[in-house]
Amino acid sequence: MTLLRTMAIACAVLVLAITSLSAFIRLSRAGLGCEPWPQCQAQLLREAKQGAAPAPAGAVAAARIAHRITAVGALLLVIAMVLAAYGSAPPLVRKGRLVVVLLGLAVFLAVLGRMTADSRLPAVVLANLLAGLAMFAVSWRLVAATRPAGAARTLDAGWVRLALALLVVQIMLGGLVSAGHAGASCPRLAGCDLGTASWQAFNPWQEPDPGAGVGAGALVHMAHRAAGILTAIVVAALGVAASRRGHRAGALLPALVVLELGAGIGLIARSTPLALALVHNVLAALLLATVASLLPERRWPRAACRRAA
Template sequence: MAVACAVLMLAITSLSAYIRMARIGLGCAPWPQCYVQRATMPTEAVAALDGDAVVAARIAHRVTTSAAMLLIVALLFKTLAQQPVLRSQGRLALALLGVALFLAVLGRMAGDSRWPPVILGNLLGGFAMFALSVRLVQAASPGPAPAMGTRGLRPWLIVALGLGLLQAGLGAMGSGEHVAHGCGESALCGLHRMAGVAVGAALLALGVAAWRAGLRAGAAIGLLAVLQVGIGWLLAGEVAPLVLALAHNFLAALLLALLASLLPPRA
């Protein structure tokens, strides 16, 4: 059940990203006029432009979010019904339920709003739910507790998670500025690009430290960091293909979940 929950969370974050990016005009034609034009259109007018793929994605998003909510509730009841009570898994399931309810209320109150706090809430909430579900998979798996040899890395992992979330937020805000000719015209986009290099370098250093601590996941951290920086610089050009933007979002979710999975339990 925990694995199914993680798969659903990754699907939800990807579908949500596709809907958001398609609606702001990434990949639209004629580029970049259509992209800039959408900045002045009301939300209802933008929604009216939804193609078949976006409509299908919205339906799939509703189905997967409903299924995920039911699965989270089932997981919570399962952990509480066990004897002895699975406290670690129960806390994770409860946290998942809390974030899911927050996003449900946010969606009901704000709808398809392009207001920055709504965009950030949906994006970071989705990433948090995927990371929590990955931790839940770990907690439900037999064997030793995850990342027991990384206690010395814990502060750096927390810092890396914070920087990653901040960078994701900057990216979401920068993608919505509707700049016609690349990142050079947007201070926020430029900040996101330069910060991405710094965060990528920090993640590479963390990956090396994790590898030296005996964690093979250190190599994955380094690889994901390099891919993210590379895709980010490609997206900073005059043309921003939708598929690259989706890959950027997908890899960000994987990277944040990987960092969260390496956090050792408190002593």
């Protein structure tokens, strides 16, 4: 049990690095950080659709190499975790199921990356984003599941699942904003440019059109903002309830919610800087993983953990 928990922590760290590198590559390809902003973003998209996209910058090329190396390391670690879970005496079947889910997600991401390396479909971006964050959440869930039983009282599973569902929807909307290059659709905190807004921005199977206008993704951006407020309220309330019941992870949720809201506001106020967009992505991963760790599960007693270790 102790070995599996140590490997789960290492896996969570590796997966967080992978998702951060993937976000850096994706957002850099989308034009974040280019000059002059936002005109350069549309120009980059036109060049890509015409097959004349420039070679990746040195930082992006280095990030791709680091991403591949880290992904291979994470896959090998997950395989070792499967052997540790089912090779122990007695086998850690419940924990092994989480490890098998990790292995399935890792294989899915590897196949997806191989088959859709140059795809700009929002559906591919969403699949990559959600699978990567799910892998991080499952890794952290495994860390929580291998911790000896404490005195914390069980939370209502329905409320935890509701918070998870809202977070997933919010992450999907954020992915559509990113994949649809809609960052400049709402340049002000007070409102969005709806002049050229289109419902097609919600279609993940349609590539963004560089001629659709800056405000084409305004509706997605507005939905992301509205869902963000609702999600923040539910997740923060869940954190307060979890903290009162003795869950250490619950105390983190209100702080993470405030930081995530601050990062989102900063993205709008400062015209979507790349560094802040990456922070926004990392905070979303931490929120998802923290809420997932609060799902009720029967804990191992301390004595059993020592015997299993």
